[in-house]
Amino acid sequence: MRDRAVIIVALACFLVVLSTPVWYARAAGVTAKAPxxxxxxxxxxxxxxxxxxxxxxxxxxxxxxxxxxxxNARTWVSPDGKTFTKSLTGTCLRxxxxxxxxxxxxxxxxxxxxxxxxxxxxxxxxQRSGP
Amino acid sequence: MFEKAVTGGxxxxxxxxxxxxxxxxxLLAYLRQLDVGLAVxxxxxxxxxxxxxxxxxxxxxxxxxxxxxxxxxxxxxxKAFGRITILGEFLAISAVTMCMLFIFVDMGQPRRVLNVMLxxxxxxxxxxxxxxxxxxLALNAVIALVxxxxxxxxxAPPRWIKPVIIVSIPWAVSIHTVTxxxxxxxxxxxxxxxxxxxxxxxxxxxxAGPALLILLCLIMRKLTWFDAGREPVRKLAxxxxxxxxxxxxxIALELFTxxxxxxxxxxxxxxxxxxxxxxxxxxxxWMWTSSVLAVASLxxxxxxxxxxxxxxxxxxxxxxxxxLWIDKxxxxxxxxxxxxxxxxxxxxxxxxTEVLIVLGIWALGCLMVTVFYKITLAVREEVAAS
Amino acid sequence: xxxxxxxxxxxxxxxxxxxxxxxSALETQPREPEPGGGTPAAGTRWxxxxxxxxxxxxxxxxxxxxxxxxxxxxxxxxxxxxxxxWIWKEPFERTFPSLQTDYPPDDLRDKPVMVLCNHCDxxxxxxxxxxxxxxxxxxxxxxxxxxxxxxCRYCMAACxxxxxxxxxxxxxPSLVQTTPDFPTRSKGVVEKCTLCEERLAKxxxxxxxxxxPAKALVFGNLADPASEVRSLLRSRFTIRxxxxxxxxxxxxxxx
Numbered sequence: 081m082r083d084r085a086v087i088i089v090a091l092a093c094f095l096v097v098l099s100t101p102v103w104y105a106r107a108a109g110v111t112a113k114a115p116x117x118x119x120x121x122x123x124x125x126x127x128x129x130x131x132x133x134x135x136x137x138x139x140x141x142x143x144x145x146x147x148x149x150x151x152n153a154r155t156w157v158s159p160d161g162k163t164f165t166k167s168l169t170g171t172c173l174r175x176x177x178x179x180x181x182x183x184x185x186x187x188x189x190x191x192x193x194x195x196x197x198x199x200x201x202x203x204x205x206x207q208r209s210g211p
Numbered sequence: 212m213f214e215k216a217v218t219g220g221x222x223x224x225x226x227x228x229x230x231x232x233x234x235x236x237x238l239l240a241y242l243r244q245l246d247v248g249l250a251v252x253x254x255x256x257x258x259x260x261x262x263x264x265x266x267x268x269x270x271x272x273x274x275x276x277x278x279x280x281x282x283x284x285x286x287x288x289x290k291a292f293g294r295i296t297i298l299g300e301f302l303a304i305s306a307v308t309m310c311m312l313f314i315f316v317d318m319g320q321p322r323r324v325l326n327v328m329l330x331x332x333x334x335x336x337x338x339x340x341x342x343x344x345x346x347x348l349a350l351n352a353v354i355a356l357v358x359x360x361x362x363x364x365x366x367a368p369p370r371w372i373k374p375v376i377i378v379s380i381p382w383a384v385s386i387h388t389v390t391x392x393x394x395x396x397x398x399x400x401x402x403x404x405x406x407x408x409x410x411x412x413x414x415x416x417x418x419a420g421p422a423l424l425i426l427l428c429l430i431m432r433k434l435t436w437f438d439a440g441r442e443p444v445r446k447l448a449x450x451x452x453x454x455x456x457x458x459x460x461x462i463a464l465e466l467f468t469x470x471x472x473x474x475x476x477x478x479x480x481x482x483x484x485x486x487x488x489x490x491x492x493x494x495x496x497w498m499w500t501s502s503v504l505a506v507a508s509l510x511x512x513x514x515x516x517x518x519x520x521x522x523x524x525x526x527x528x529x530x531x532x533x534x535l536w537i538d539k540x541x542x543x544x545x546x547x548x549x550x551x552x553x554x555x556x557x558x559x560x561x562x563x564t565e566v567l568i569v570l571g572i573w574a575l576g577c578l579m580v581t582v583f584y585k586i587t588l589a590v591r592e593e594v595a596a597s
Numbered sequence: 598x599x600x601x602x603x604x605x606x607x608x609x610x611x612x613x614x615x616x617x618x619x620x621s622a623l624e625t626q627p628r629e630p631e632p633g634g635g636t637p638a639a640g641t642r643w644x645x646x647x648x649x650x651x652x653x654x655x656x657x658x659x660x661x662x663x664x665x666x667x668x669x670x671x672x673x674x675x676x677x678x679x680x681x682x683w684i685w686k687e688p689f690e691r692t693f694p695s696l697q698t699d700y701p702p703d704d705l706r707d708k709p710v711m712v713l714c715n716h717c718d719x720x721x722x723x724x725x726x727x728x729x730x731x732x733x734x735x736x737x738x739x740x741x742x743x744x745x746x747x748x749c750r751y752c753m754a755a756c757x758x759x760x761x762x763x764x765x766x767x768x769x770p771s772l773v774q775t776t777p778d779f780p781t782r783s784k785g786v787v788e789k790c791t792l793c794e795e796r797l798a799k800x801x802x803x804x805x806x807x808x809x810p811a812k813a814l815v816f817g818n819l820a821d822p823a824s825e826v827r828s829l830l831r832s833r834f835t836i837r838x839x840x841x842x843x844x845x846x847x848x849x850x851x852x
Contacts, residue, residue: 145744149740149742149744150732150740150742152734152794152798154798169777169778170778195783198781198783199743199780199781199782199783200780201670201775201776201777201779201780201781202777203777203778247766247784248764248765248766248767248784248785249748249763249765249766249784249785250679250765250766250784254678254765255677255678255679255765256677256678256679256680256753256759256762256763257678257759259750259753259754259763260750260754314749317749317750318747318748318749318785319746319747319748319749319750319763319764319784319785319786319787320746320747320748320783320785320786321747323728323745323746323747323748324747326727326728326730326745326747327727327728327747329728330728330729330745332726332727332728332729334724335724335725335726335727335751336725337725337727337749337751338727341727393751394754396724396725397721397725397754397755397757398721398755398757398842398843398844399721399755399756399757399758399839399842400754400755400757475697476694547754548754551759552756552757552758552759553687553691553692553759554691554694555691557678
């Protein structure tokens, strides 16, 4: 049992390392409070019900992506019968014009970095900075 | 069995840590490539594949060459190879792993590499190459582990392994054939559009791989208690002789077809490699070195009394290996891209980043061979002691 | 000859069918029915007829290049090794190496012609792509899916026309201006001309065709005998690049 001290110290170190995310988040001031999202002022309904969009907008975007690029099928009919053009920047961002306070804020909160924006352009940024 | 790899003398650990340092440097270089993109390499829109893909091609050959010990032992019951077949198989495992890494580091979007399996595309030769390389790796891993495990327990290997070994023989031929098909079927690339490419790949593989195996056997005799024996080394030398003879013959056929027909798009590539084109001749010294080494080593190999003297044989093997490394690991890929479809002669020289990454993969291959061979020797030592 | 060739192509098609079967087995996501869009009407085969002489009349004009590269966010990279091009000029003799004439007509000798993706009927790039990131649409457009490309550059090795460009680095810093309706590309993917498929979908003309002041580029449907491209092909002598390779390009040049 002479190793007891070593074992306890090692265990303590292990627990500290294991809990890194918790205290790191504390130090960085991250809270579990859901972010405030800037919703579009003009439109009330999305292309799909809000609950679906909240959980599965990425699946819908993937379907749209493949439809447009691979199947040349560009029109979307929402459950309430409205038609939309399948376009991230043209349709989604037209209503959700404030990408920073809608998309980015929630993505930052959930710690995901979708690579959509590596290529797709936020039109608001172009207008602001000018050509 | 793997615990045997973590016990060793000072020399062993110095070698292993040296390799780890090189791998570490390569990792840093790769992180830079991942961050900036393939712009850190010497590749360009005209020469889109370079050192990575060339090294891949060369090591597919080294991997396939395991068949040159497996076939005589298992099909012809050539007993002298009994002690070294597993060395050939472990060499194949290491070489295939290197090949996969060479492909991986060449990808522009490595995160998406699994798309090849997600969207299987039988009309792409790359799909088949992935299947054949993956299958070959699995086959050799199973065969090596099962036979070594049986050796350790002093029992005969299970009977089901025999058919697996038999399958691995044509499979070895397939990996290099499919790799040749990668380049072979491209309509605009005359340098590769030649039916002799796959046979030439196989011939050069069966020369370079056994040459490396001979060198490894000689090194092991120097550094360890293990002696493969004179007989298998001599037989391997005969295999290298025949394979090298075929390889040089095949290259001669290539040269004749291109140079006698004088079709410009066939001649130009050889011109670029051996004489220089459009005032550019970066590969000329390399290609001539390769050719001189090939012919010289072949002449030496053809004299039995020289071939049988092991110090001479060691030199010959280094010559064969270097000659073929230049031919396949440099000339073959770059030569296919120059001149470009618009006739442009674009210079390609690997950058430091590219060379570091290649060295890192080489180091990993060396480490794998070291560890595998160490385990094998430890198992045999254990068996001999009891 | 034709029978054996058909049999051979049939075997190739069989392999492709195998690929499609694998693909659909993996694809389980349900999709909504399509009221609009969809595949183009049967009997559409888009093509371009280029008149190099008309183009030369406009002198050093680069309008088609400028417009195409602007609307498609093609970066302007100075070093030739890393340049990205969708449509550009190449010397006449280098564009048609198989013509091998020592005495080309004076008005074309050493003069540039416009080159772009040939949108082949039998594209080698599509054949080699291991992920179907590039494929041939029913209307003949050789499309690219930049989401799927793994950057192996096999298509660049396979293309006999040098029509494909690779993003050796992030293209965004090299954009002169950004068109928000069209994506940029990420580093590590291959790109090329997609025959303005995004404009065709909206019924708009090709950007290069619309921009050409000399009307040197004519776009149309090869499957329609009454189309302008067909009438040009009937009345003028045209050539295609490297016809001996069997790729059957859809870009014709009046000579």
